[in-house]
Amino acid sequence: MPFYDLPTDAIYGPEKNTIEQPEAEYGDNVAPSLYEMFTPSNTGEKLRSAAFRIDNTLGSWVASAPFSQFEEVEGYNPFANDAGELKGYEDYADSFIDSGSPQETAAIKQRIDQQIQDKQYLQEAGGAGTVSSLAMGMIDPINVAAMFVPGGAVAKGAKFAETATKAALSGAAGSVASEAMFHATQETRTLEESMMNITVDAMVSGILGGSASLIADYTARKALNDSVKSTLEGTDVPRSIGAAEVATTTMDQEQLAGLGLVNKTLSVTPGGRLAQSPSYTARTTGQMLAENNYFYAKNDEGLATFSAAETAVKRYKAVTAKTYETVKDSYKAYSKTNPSNRMSQTEFYEEIGKAMRRGDSHLIPEINQAASQLRPVFEQLKTRMQELGMLPEDVKVKTAESYLPRIYQFDKITSDRTGFKKIIADWLEGNNARVVEKANGKFEKTAALIKRSEDATQQAPVLESEILEAERWAGKKTLLLERHQKLSARAKKRDELVKDLEKRKSELKSRKYSEKTRAIKERKISEIQQKLEKLELTKSEVARLQRNIDILDDLRHHRTELKNLKKQAGALERRNARQDKNIAARTPMTRQEVDSFADEIVNKIIGAPSGIVPKELLPEGLVKRAGFTKERTLNIPDERIEDYLESDISFVMESYIEQIAPEIELTAKFGRRDMGEQIRKISEEYNDLISAAKTPKERAALEKQRGDDIRDVEAMRDRLLGTYGAPKDPGSFFVRAGRIMRNVNFLRLLGGMAISSFTDLARPIMQHGLRSSLPVLGAMITNMGKLKIARQDLKEMAIGLETVLSTRTRTMADLANPYSRRSYVERGLKWSTQKFGNWTMMNQWNDTLKAWNGLTVQSRILKNAEKLASGEKLSKGEIRKMAQLGIDENMLYRISNEFKTHGEDLDGLLTGHSNKWDDPVVRDAFQNAVLKDTDSSVVTPGIGDTPLMMSSETGKMIMQFKTFIFAAHNRVLVSGIQQGDAAFYTGALIQVALGAMVYAMKQKLSGREVDTSPGNLVKEGLDRAGMIGWMSEPLNALENVSGGRFGLGAMFGAPPMSRYQNRNAIGALLGPSFDLGGDISNVAGGVLNGEFDDKQIHATRKVLPFQNLFWIAPLLNNIEDQLKK
Incomplete structure (x- = not known):
């Protein structure tokens, strides 16, 4: 001092x-x-x-x-x-x-x-x-x-x-x-x-x-985390985290670099909390799930940060962009061959979708070609899902000639619910009627089969007993035959005795004898009867012996017969069950029942959370009726409900990829999309930590921390899947009104966002330093032909796609959500917000900056790989940076091999052409590293960068436009302090200076005076550059509410922040939507009271979409000034 x-x-x-x-x-x-x-x-x-x-x-x-x-x-x-x-x-x-x-x-x-x-x-x-x-x-x-x-x-x-x-x-x-x-x-x-x-x-x-x-x-000594740390200190036990990566580091190595006080500011976001969890598994799981720009202690040792599932998911954006380019090129070709009476672009896109339900066939060649070009996308995704066990190997399309994902037109179904319900009900009824007809034919056949099973149930034990008895004579057949012959001869005497007995009985009955003679004759008859009884047993024995002889003569045949009888007997229960179904199926559903089931199906569709309709649409009661399986899938043919399905192929492809990519990558990374195994391990680890804790207070704190960690993991997982914070009724008025209002806020307030982003010019310098970044920038400026090739290579990594997808712009404006388009107003607003990024030049700016950083980090990685392969040693700083990107020295050697084969030096722009690399593991590691660094340099918020409340409908409303500042806090401020080198502090100074410049430009465009006092310039520079992180938001809100007496401006002895000059106190606290409400109220009050002064004029201007678009704003400023005179 x-x-x-x-x-x-x-x-x-x-x-x-x-x-x-x-x-x-x-x-x-x-x-x-x-x-x-x-x-x-x-x-x-x-x-x-x-x-x-x-x-x-x-x-x-x-x-x-x-x-x-x-x-x-x-x-x-x-x-x-x-x-x-x-x-x-x-x-x-x-x-x-x-x-x-x-x-x-x-x-x-x-x-x-x-x-x-x-x-x-x-x-x-x-x-x-x-x-x-x-x-x-x-x-x-x-x-x-x-x-x-x-x-x-x-x-x-x-x-x-x-x-x-x-x-x-x-x-x-x-x-x-x-x-x-x-x-x-x-x-x-x-x-x-x-x-x-x-x-x-x-x-x-x-x-x-x-x-x-x-x-x-x-x-x-008083900190809870230190007691936990002592429990885990020195642990070096491999912990299996997922199917693809295994964590083999220690708790100490997974510590965040930098100062603990600074790192504690990360605790407002789920990613930051998990990075500091007392649970080793929670830390590594969060690292593998959500992308971050942090430095860890292990990076100093050259141990790589785990690649994140989120980064892998973002790479699917390249597929989406290619889809857009394919259909756009197809329409251009179609328009050239059909200059008059041609379809609109939307109609053309819808015809491609319809063709993809019909075997990729269409009468128009361009549509036929586009459908054929897009089919491999579905096939590759299907193959990947089969490899991961997400789909069976024999999966088949049941509802169309060829597969196209079903995405329902919710607005059409809502407006024509009766028509849609009737189609569903008619299909349910027809399906049931066909099964009833079949059931009637099956009933008699099944009854005959049941009779066979019942007979076999009785015959099988008898035959089995006979075979067992015959097998006792095995090897003694001669003795069996002799005994049979002997008994057969004795049995022949029976006929003679029967004749004699009948004769004697007749004589005794017809003649008169003395009592003595009659007694003699009766005794003789009794003797003959006794002989006959013995001979009867002999006859039975002869038959039994004959059966044994017959079985031994063809034992295999009788054993096969026994097996068949048992099979028939065993089918009795199954056939009875089938007959019960036949009996039930013979009773058709009433139309009232059909309509009720159809209503339930329609309710499930239009009330699906996040607009993602579940596969199990059939009601529980319906699967018990004839014609419907336990799969509960609505297998109605696509053509029957095609009018209620989205056919615009660009929208269908984008929605499908957004839904399926997270499921694929979560399964690939963790074994299951629900991450059940990892969550179980986190809970089990806390059991050990709680057991080792010494005081009830520590145990209670750990128990609470367990719940928080599991909540954060599940929340980031669901954010990636697009379901976290989804309203129970996405079609409700308030949810849709909020979504519309956020889109309107975007269109009316962010017209100058490209100018505000001038501070991003310093980010590649902050990440990589002047020595690495400026030569790349020079090569980009002086070699535009080679730049085009290099940028195309980056697009394969999903870098530089903003003019097509507006990913960063829509994410920063809190407009990135998985909800499907509903009303025509919402569709129009979505189209406008996508185009708005181009009109403001923000998307072009983002693409340029991402290309600069992407080429810079790509060159840095490839140069390090070449150095290492040539026998040179890397500096500790380079080893640390590579490890932070997820690349260790072993991976650098492998990258060098691929670069030698496929890469090239485009006059200073090192390009790997990684999409051609032979080793998929190396390709993924390299592309993930480049994409991660680029989205951290040109800050693109991720699933772990914002507080969880910002995913709720209320949070989105109040915290709109705050996403960037939280992401910048994590990826710029804290990460930069952890980085702690000259590159960061040089870039930080440049960024603050650029922030001051942005302030001056904004003031000029708004027609306001520029305050060039040093305190004000520094204050504005810090704020515009985001160098205070999320802490600037409460300071600015406090400043607005207090009228400038407290806050950042007061600290520098400067006026209040210029970013909030046009926002009222309510808007400062509750966000731009409430600010819009205040402006509408002012306009309405002026109209009703007949007093339309300067305040009402300015409020009217503020509610207009595009009102601060930088090339429109000066004109509106003049008009506003004229109206105020």
Whole structure:
């Protein structure tokens, strides 16, 4: 912190001062109060401005910058005539060496006078001046950067002397850099003054740093995460996370780099929370699920950050873009061959969709060709899903000749519900009637089969017993035959005895005998009967033996017969069940039942969450009726409901890919799309952590953390699937009205977003430094032919597709949602918002910046790969950066091999042509790295970058346009501090300067005055550049509500933020939709009251779509000014 000791003779008098000195506004004999620095008064502003110019390197640079250009006067020499022109400025003669005109000499004198005046003013202000100097020094970019230099960080457990020494050296290094800048921009800076400042900075930093180490040691012991960390410390057990990647790092290696205090600001978003979870599995799962730009401790060791499923999903955008290009080219070809009486583009696209339901065939050649060209997309996706087990190998299309995803026209179904319901009901009834007719024919056949099964049920045990008995004679057939012969001979006597018995009975009955004779004859008859009974048993035995002989003669035949009988008997239950179905099927559904089922189906379709209709549409009660399977799929032919289906092939393809890509990549990464295994492992790990916790408070905290982690994982998963925060009734008035309002807000408020994005110019520099980024930019500018080839290569990685898809623009405006188009108004608004990005030049700007960064990071990776392959060693910084991108040294070797085969150097633009690479693993790693870095450099928000409440309908309404600032906080500010190199801080300074430039341009376009005071420029630069992250939002809202008394503007002694000048207090707190409501209320009030003043005129202008489109706004400004007169 600088101290100034100016002798009285160093203060110039009025005769040497070329700037007229204003009278002191606070009174000649009254020193400013210590609190003047913090007040918005004129005195406070003067103090802050003086301190900003003297004690802040950025302010000093702004004050010394040549904002005016001086025409050089030929032969002019400021030292001519014995340097008479420099009288009074002899001590600063070196500053005039390069002066080329009297005007420039006068400007240099004025700058010197200003510096002397500022120093005098700060010295005379006493305590208020000192506080002002301290405050401006604290926000000095170099001092801020020094705070995050690792050498000056407080090390937990370090000794006082060690930490103090490191802090002193860090403070001295920062002070040297500051003083070097001051000497370059301030003529009045003396060497003695600089040496004193460096010495004091080193002493103070050492004392404060040593004290901080003591505090850090004490507070660290109280943290819950440290107790958890101690439980897991040293763990090096591989943990299987998914089907594709396996985490083999330790808990320490998965720690975020940078300062804990800064990293804690990530906790407002699910991705940031998971990155700091006490659960190892939660950290690695979040890393594999959601894309981030963070640096981890493992990156220092060259261990790669896991690739994210989200990045893989984003690469499918290339497929969507190719679809658009294919159908667009087809329509152009069709239009050339049919210049008159041709279909509109929408009709043409719809005919392609219809053709794809009919075997990709159409009478118009261009439509036929387009359908054939698009078919491989579905086939490749189907093959991928079969490989992952998501589809059976024998999957077939049941509802059309060829497959086209069903996407319902919700608005058409809603407006013509009766017609759609009738088609469904007629199909249900017809399907049921066909089955009833078949059931009647099947009933008799099934009855005969049941009779066969019942007979077999009785016959099978008998035959099985006979076979078992016959098998006992196996090997004794001769004995069997002898016994059979013997018993057969005895059996023949039976016939003779029967005749004899009948004769004797007849005689006994017809004749009269004496009692004695009759008794003899009766006894004889009884004897014969006894013999017959014995012979009857013999006959039965003969039959049994004959059966044994017959079975042994053809044992295989009888065994086969037994097997068939058992099979028939076993089918009895199944045939009875089938007959029960036949009986039920013979009873047709009534029309009332059919209509009721049709109503349920229609309700499921139009009430589907997120507009994604489930496959299981048939009601539970319907699957029990004839003609409907347990699959519960609505297998009605597509042609019957085609009028209610989306056929616009561009929309169908985009919607289908958005739905199916996340399912594929989640399954590929984690084994299942629901990530059930990973969630289970997180819960189990917390069981261990809770068991190891020492106090009930720690256990309760861990239990809560478990729920939070699982919630965040599930939320990011569902965000990727497009279902998180989906309203239960997406067709309700309030949901659709909110969606329409957000689209309108986009069209009326973001006309100047391309200008606002000028600050993105610094992002490639922040990510990769001047040395890596500027040569690529130069090659892009000077070699447009090769640039076209390189950009085409990037498009294969889904980079540079904004003019086609408007992905970043719609995401930043909170318009990216999976809901299908519904009403014609919503369709029109969606078309307008897609085109609006092109009209504002935002999409073209995004494509250019993404191409620059994409080529920069691609060249950086390929150069490192070549260096490593040639035997050179990479610097630690390069190894760390490659690892952060997801590429380790082994992968760099593999990339080098592919680059040698397929890549080329397009005059400074290294291009890998990675879509041609032979190794799919290397290709995916390389493309994921380039895409991840590009979407982090040109900030494109992801599933883990925003608070969860922003996915709800209310959150989208209140927090619209806040998505970018949260993503920038994660991907720019925190990531940059973790990066911690010169590239980031150089880029940050450039970005702040560009932010100030954006402010000036916006003010000019809006017809407002540009406040060029240093404090205001820095404040606006920081805000416009997003360098304060999400913390700027509450500050700006507070500023708006407090009327400028509190907030960022008050901190810099500047007016309120210009971004909020047109927003009322309600809008500042509740978002642009409520601001729109306030404007509409003002307009309505003016109309009803007959008082249409300036306020109502401006409110009317604000509600108009396109009103601030940068090439329309100036015209509307003039019209508004004319109306106000």
